[in-house]
Amino acid sequence: MKLVKSCIAMTICTLISTTSFAAEQDAVKSKEVTAKAVNEFYGKLNISIQSSDEDGEKFNDLKSNASRVGVKGKYHLDSGLTAIYQLEWQVNVGDDSKDSLTARNQWIGLRGDFGEITAGVSDTTLKVSQGKFDLFNDYEGDLKHLFIGENRETNSITYKSPTYKKLQFLASYIISDEPEQSDPYSIGVYFGDLNLKKTNFFLSAAHDENMPVKFVGVNSSGATNTLSESLANTRVTGMYKFGDIRLGAMLVDTEVLDLGKSETGYAVNASYNIGSKIVAKLQFQEFAGADSISVGADYKLGKETKVYAWYTDREGDEVIGANDFTYTLAEAGKYFAIGMEQKF
Structure with a gap:
């Protein structure tokens, strides 16, 4: 009987040991696979009900606010x-057509001790240089509605240097498909963390040269004209966070040659965390005699879920160019929205 019990005990121990060893081997293999390839499916839905007043015309709309979906990843190579x-x-x-998907950043590249280089469709270095500055990004208070130069370019080659003592250099080179146009480029230097997570400050300076831009103009007879021009643009951005308060400031200098127009502008903003769930926001922007003010608040329902409300009052900006064509650089309007954002 003792021999039978001993055999049973030894069998159980052997099974446990074998199962444990197999589990360890599977875990090791899983870690090796994970180390070799990391892929992530992600996205966000940001839907709002928006009330707009443009040129005395009032209307309501369901806005998608740059909702997006994507996949990104990395593969560790033997080299x-x-x-x-x-x-x-x-x-x-909000689009019932079959073409409800449009391309955003889409690229492939390599990362190593030298830094990172990618090729494809990418935001320019100047656009990225704002970090998380824009408190009303993707809404009517977005900086792009007054400032010129928020570009995402095809045929783009982008380089990011390694970070050294919180300092990083970035550059974008765009291969122009216009034979007579000089290739655009965008360069910048960053100091600190653009997400304000690793540091409580962020500073950046960036410059665009030969960046393409288009304006649509109308003259007194109702004729229309599209002006294609190269842009020279410089931007300096700063953010600082202390406690529950975050402050930011941005200066821009923009030159559009064909319009004979060189303008400066600025933006300032502030946000305040009220407890752990509410963020109050205020942003003011001025460019070429036009300005925009936005106020709003976010309420967190969960780590990846929030509801929000905001109001934007924006003055327009028009320029008269050759042959008395009036080019609208920014639309005037008053806007109010309430919405919800879900990240995944």
Whole structure:
């Protein structure tokens, strides 16, 4: 009987040991696979009900606010390099057509001790240089509605240097498909963390040269004209966070040659965390004699979920160019919205 019990005990121990060893081996293999390839599916839905007043015309609309979906990842190579990629699309849930997807950042590249280099469709260095400055990004208070130069370019080659003592250099080179146009480029230097997570400050300076831009003009007879021009643009951005308060300031200098127009502008903003769930926001922007003020608040329902409300009052900006064509650089209007954002 004792022999039978001993055999049973030994069998159980052997099974446990074998199962444990197999589990450890599976875990090791899983870690090796994870180390070799990391892929992430992500996105966000940001839907709002918006009331607009433009030129005395009032209307309501359901806005998608640059909702997006994408996949990104990295593959660790035997050479010590890492292959990286991103494919992202904007989703317009308010569009009933079949073309509700539009391309956003889509690129492939390599990362190593030298830094990171990518090729494809990318935000320019100047656009990225704002970090998380814009408190009303993707809404009517977005900086792009007054400032010129928020570009995402195709045929783009982007380089990011390694970070050294919180300092990083970035550059974008765009291969122009216009034979007579000089290739655009965008360069910048960053100091601190653009997400304000690793540091409580962020400073950046960036410059665009030969960046393409288009304006649509109308003259007194009703004729229209599209002006294609190269842009020279310089931007300096600063943010600082202390406690529950975050402050930011931005200066811009923009030159549009064909319009004979060189303008400066600025933006300032502040946000305040009220407890752990509410963020109050205020942003003012001025450019070429026009200005925009936005106020709003976010309420967190969860880590990846929030509801919000905001109001924007924006003055327009028009320029008269050759042959008395009036080019609208920014539309005037008053806007109010309430909405919800869900990240995944």
